[in-house]
Amino acid sequence: MQLLAVGLNHTTAPVSLREQLAFAPDQLGQAVVAARSWFERIDHRGSDEAAILSTCNRTELYAASTVPDPLDAGAHFLADFHQLNYAELRPHLYMLPQHDAVRHTFRVASGLDSMVLGETQILGQIKDAIRTADEAGGLGTYLHQLFQRSFSVAKEVRSTTEIGAHSVSMAAAAVRLSQRIFDKISEQNVLFIGAGEMIELCATHFAAQNPKSITIANRTLERGELLAHRYGGRAIRLADLQDKLHQYDIVISCTASSLPLIGLGMVERAIKARRHKPMFMVDLAVPRDIEPEVARLNDAFLYTVDDLGKVVQTGLESRQAAVAQAEAIIETRVQSFMHWVDDRAVVPVIQSLHENGEALRLLELERARKMLAKGEDIDTVLEALSKGLTAKFMHGPQQALRHAHGDERAQLAEILPQMFRGRR
Numbered sequence: 498m499q500l501l502a503v504g505l506n507h508t509t510a511p512v513s514l515r516e517q518l519a520f521a522p523d524q525l526g527q528a529v530v531a532a533r534s535w536f537e538r539i540d541h542r543g544s545d546e547a548a549i550l551s552t553c554n555r556t557e558l559y560a561a562s563t564v565p566d567p568l569d570a571g572a573h574f575l576a577d578f579h580q581l582n583y584a585e586l587r588p589h590l591y592m593l594p595q596h597d598a599v600r601h602t603f604r605v606a607s608g609l610d611s612m613v614l615g616e617t618q619i620l621g622q623i624k625d626a627i628r629t630a631d632e633a634g635g636l637g638t639y640l641h642q643l644f645q646r647s648f649s650v651a652k653e654v655r656s657t658t659e660i661g662a663h664s665v666s667m668a669a670a671a672v673r674l675s676q677r678i679f680d681k682i683s684e685q686n687v688l689f690i691g692a693g694e695m696i697e698l699c700a701t702h703f704a705a706q707n708p709k710s711i712t713i714a715n716r717t718l719e720r721g722e723l724l725a726h727r728y729g730g731r732a733i734r735l736a737d738l739q740d741k742l743h744q745y746d747i748v749i750s751c752t753a754s755s756l757p758l759i760g761l762g763m764v765e766r767a768i769k770a771r772r773h774k775p776m777f778m779v780d781l782a783v784p785r786d787i788e789p790e791v792a793r794l795n796d797a798f799l800y801t802v803d804d805l806g807k808v809v810q811t812g813l814e815s816r817q818a819a820v821a822q823a824e825a826i827i828e829t830r831v832q833s834f835m836h837w838v839d840d841r842a843v844v845p846v847i848q849s850l851h852e853n854g855e856a857l858r859l860l861e862l863e864r865a866r867k868m869l870a871k872g873e874d875i876d877t878v879l880e881a882l883s884k885g886l887t888a889k890f891m892h893g894p895q896q897a898l899r900h901a902h903g904d905e906r907a908q909l910a911e912i913l914p915q916m917f918r919g920r921r
Contacts, residue, residue: 498544498639499564500838502598503571503590504557507612510589512803516784518579518586520551522753525626528578529635532558535574539564546637548630548644550605552622553695553751553783553802554612559602561639568592599643599834603827606647607654608661612806614816615661618694620651642837650830657826660819667695668702670808671779671800675703675747678777678798682706682747690714690735690750690758692724695781699749704728712745714738716752739763743770751781761790768796779805854890861885 505518520528532547546561558571572590576583593601601610606623608615627644630636636644654660665673672682679685687708689696692715704711711730714737715721721732733741735758742748742763752758759778764787768776778799780787785801792799865882869875894916898909 498561498841499567500559500561500595500598500639500643501567501571502557502559502593502601503568503575504550504555505589505591506555506557506610507803507806509591512783512785512801513789514586514589515554515556517581518556518575519783520549520556521755525549525551525629526633529630529633531578532560532571532574533635535577536560536562536564536567536570539570544637546640547635548627548640550623550626552619553781554806555605555610557605559598559640559643561637561643568594595838596831596835600827600831602643602647603650603830604824606644606651607823607827608651609654609820609823609827612802613666613809614820615655616666617655617661618698620648621694623647638841639838643834646830646834650827653830654823654826658819658822660816660823662816662819665809666698666702667781667802667805667809668699670805671699671749671781672702672706673808674779674800674805675777678775679746682708684709685746686710686712686744687747687749688712688714688742688745689724690738690748690786691752691782692717692720693751693753695751696749697724699751699779699781700724700728703747703749708747743767746774746776748776748778749781750779750786752786754782754786755784757784757786757788759787759791761788761794764791764794764797768794771796781805857886857889861889 505515507515510518528549529547532549533545536545536547540563542563544563548559550557550559556575558575560567560571562570564570569592572587572592573583575581575590576586591601604610606620608617608619611619623644627636627640630640675682675685682703683706685708687703687710689700689712692713696713700711700713711725711728713721713725713730713732714735715724715732716735718732718734721734725732738759742759743766748759750758764776764778773796776797778787778791778797780799781802783802787799789799789801791797861882864885865878868878868881894909894913898906898913901909
């Protein structure tokens with residue numbers, strides 16, 4: 498069984514490609530089932546495991562498979578599922594086997610592979626992805642153990658290092674960028690589109706700046722109202738954006754929509770209605786909520802999740818010591834996990850030895866019972882039983898030694914006496 502991780506992230510692919518490879522939340526269960534079927538069509542054994550993580554910064558397939566080339570199979574699955582050209586996608590993918598896949602999983606869970614170094618949101622996203630994979634039947638012994646250990650590693654890294662002490666969140670970066678356009682956020686009307694975790698985080702940061710007003714636009718009005726009430730704002734329906742977009746100076750969007758919610762024409766009309774007063778827009782969604790062509794408008798300042806990533810890199814130097822400490826912890830835990838994997842590899846051999854030994858024991862036991870039934874002396878029966886067991890157990894090793902040659906015979910000659918030394 499080979500462990501693997503195949504995917505792309507903010508360092509290997511731009512948002513324009515990441516959004517093409519992204520899985521919608523309601524797709525993940527179906528995709529996990531499809532991934533397992535993809536591997537099983539190749540090796541026909543039906544023992545493959547799969548889980549998929551898809552966020553604004555990464556899409557990754559984690560798997561445990563017995564196919565001859567699981568990395569290539571995983572990469573082709575991602576391309577096939579999204580109907581993308583494999584040759585064009587391949588240069589942006591990382592394909593990580595065994596140790597590298599385990600190390601990558603632990604780094605991702607610990608926030609070391611995030612755009613915001615040390616951020617904690619990714620751990621919750623992984624847990625959600627694993628829960629979905631488990632419900633879809635994608636988890637087996639290997640992936641279950643891998644992710645349970647990744648959660649423990651993440652906890653250890655966060656509790657024993659200062660990896661997140663100096664991090665600048667995406668939400669804080671959005672506030673910082675908006676202050677380049679507007680001197681006083683307290684004089685601006687802010688619109689949040691969506692009501693998920695990222696929007697809540699952004700709303701918290703912007704609310705601290707006491708904006709003129711806060712509005713939540715959401716597909717479900719009731720959920721939008723719950724979030725709006727927390728920040729003293731109001732809620733509107735997504736369907737109202739067309740007529741009300743011009744009222745807002747700052748627009749932050751992060752939904753799970755597979756298509757853009759705000760098009761170029763909508764923003765052009767809003768800018769015109771605002772008499773060309775600047776509009777600051779942040780699109781944190783992948784796939785994107787705002788058509789990228791909006792960035793060409795003179796009075797619309799559109800930033801994507803990648804743009805914010807450049808802002809959060811500030812202060813990286815002060816975190817290098819914590820990174821080194823975290824990497825050392827992870828490396829130790831990777832070795833520990835791989836020892837577990839190696840132990841799992843010999844389980845079938847041990848089971849086979851037990852089954853063979855039990856079969857030999859039962860044969861000799863039956864022979865002994867027949868001797869007793871014939872009235873044989875108990876000492877004679879015990880002597881025959883012990884000799885019979887010894888002969889049967891020694892037959893295999895003796896035959897292997899006789900038929901071996903060269904280095905193989907030398908190795909057996911060294912190992913076999915140790916195996917049969919036993920206890921006294």
